[in-house]
Amino acid sequence: MFAIETEGLTKTYGGTGGCREISLQVPRGALFGLLGPNGAGKSTLVKMLVSLIHPTEGQARILGKPLGDVDIRRKVGYLPENFRYHDWLTGADLLRLHAALYGLTPEESARRAPEVLRLVGMEEWADRTVGSYSKGMQQRIGLACALLPNPELIFLDEPTSALDPLGRKEVRELLARLRDAGVTVFLNSHLLSELETVCDRIAIIKGGRLIYQGDWRELAAQASRIRAVVAGASQERLAAAVSAAGFPLVSQRSLHAEKDGKAAGMALEELVFTVDAGSPAAPRLVQALVEAGMAVHEVTTQVESLETLFLHFVEGA
Numbered sequence: 001m002f003a004i005e006t007e008g009l010t011k012t013y014g015g016t017g018g019c020r021e022i023s024l025q026v027p028r029g030a031l032f033g034l035l036g037p038n039g040a041g042k043s044t045l046v047k048m049l050v051s052l053i054h055p056t057e058g059q060a061r062i063l064g065k066p067l068g069d070v071d072i073r074r075k076v077g078y079l080p081e082n083f084r085y086h087d088w089l090t091g092a093d094l095l096r097l098h099a100a101l102y103g104l105t106p107e108e109s110a111r112r113a114p115e116v117l118r119l120v121g122m123e124e125w126a127d128r129t130v131g132s133y134s135k136g137m138q139q140r141i142g143l144a145c146a147l148l149p150n151p152e153l154i155f156l157d158e159p160t161s162a163l164d165p166l167g168r169k170e171v172r173e174l175l176a177r178l179r180d181a182g183v184t185v186f187l188n189s190h191l192l193s194e195l196e197t198v199c200d201r202i203a204i205i206k207g208g209r210l211i212y213q214g215d216w217r218e219l220a221a222q223a224s225r226i227r228a229v230v231a232g233a234s235q236e237r238l239a240a241a242v243s244a245a246g247f248p249l250v251s252q253r254s255l256h257a258e259k260d261g262k263a264a265g266m267a268l269e270e271l272v273f274t275v276d277a278g279s280p281a282a283p284r285l286v287q288a289l290v291e292a293g294m295a296v297h298e299v300t301t302q303v304e305s306l307e308t309l310f311l312h313f314v315e316g317a
């Protein structure tokens with residue numbers, strides 16, 4: 001079953017902006033990343049999914065229930081992007097307030113508060129006021145609030161924007177632990193290198209429309225490239241190698257002028273191939289090049305980063 005399933009979900013503001021016709025499936029237990037340029041409609045989508053705003057059209061099911069179901073709200077944690085908490089409350093007071101909003105009993109609240117404080121590394125700060133916290137600490141206490149109900153699904157809108165590198169690493173580890181415990185994590189972030197390390201499935205929104213959803217690693221593997229530096233290339237030999245290997249040659253460049261090539265007195269060619277996902281591409285390619293009569297000097301496999309894929313999608317779509 002899906003943790004989140006939307007069909008044609010649309011929210012516009014007076015007919016403009018927002019997001020349109022979003023049909024998205026987030027499997028239970030996934031650590032799911034939502035990406036998109038500024039103003040793409042990410043926050044609008046998340047706000048609909050946590051029932052802060054109503055869709056103009058379309059529908060969604062959260063943990064199997066329609067949007068707005070009160071019982072489901074108790075199972076969903078949310079850390080908004082522009083969090084702002086009551087300066088005068090202590091961390092412990094803030095957690096009590098959010099526990100009450102989630103409908104936890106005072107006993108549940110008292111049991112859960114130290115647990116979530118420990119999860120976000122804020123045990124020492126429970127009795128200090130939120131106003132005395134740094135921005136990063138406020139983000140941590142916000143994350144603690146979102147974790148209070150022991151959520152089955154948690155929405156985190158830019159959860160590490162105020163954190164230092166160590167804090168980011170801690171949050172990444174926490175997210176992985178939550179995922180391992182079966183929690184579905186829906187992460188909205190501009191930090192692609194961060195999403196890359198924690199997320200498997202992603203969705204990309206551009207101009208309010210969903211332009212991709214799926215496993216980004218599958219996409220990256222399909223977009224893998226192999227760069228080979230060879231000597232003895234000729235059009236006939238290259239054609240034979242391409243036909244034997246079955247990979248398209250996407251670029252070819254002479255390295256004559258480069259020092260190594262000159263010193264060795266050889267005409268080196270740089271060849272770049274795109275290769276299929278999951279195939280033992282490098283050995284196959286090397287064999288094809290050698291059998292076609294070329295000497296292979298260097299082979300490197302390059303898997304596209306999430307950032308490259310994202311830019312490709314956003315600039316190309």
Ligand SMILES: Nc1ncnc2c1ncn2[C@@H]1O[C@H](COP(=O)(O)OP(=O)(O)OP(=O)(O)O)[C@@H](O)[C@H]1O
Nearest residue numbers: 013016017018036037038039040041042043044045
């Ligand atoms: N309350 C609102 N009233 C009018 N237009 C809005 C409102 N909220 C968002 N929009 C518009 O809807 C579009 C999507 O905005 P949204 O905040 O969802 O994007 P986003 O992807 O979260 O952006 P960012 O990455 O900058 O936070 C933008 O064009 C924005 O101007």
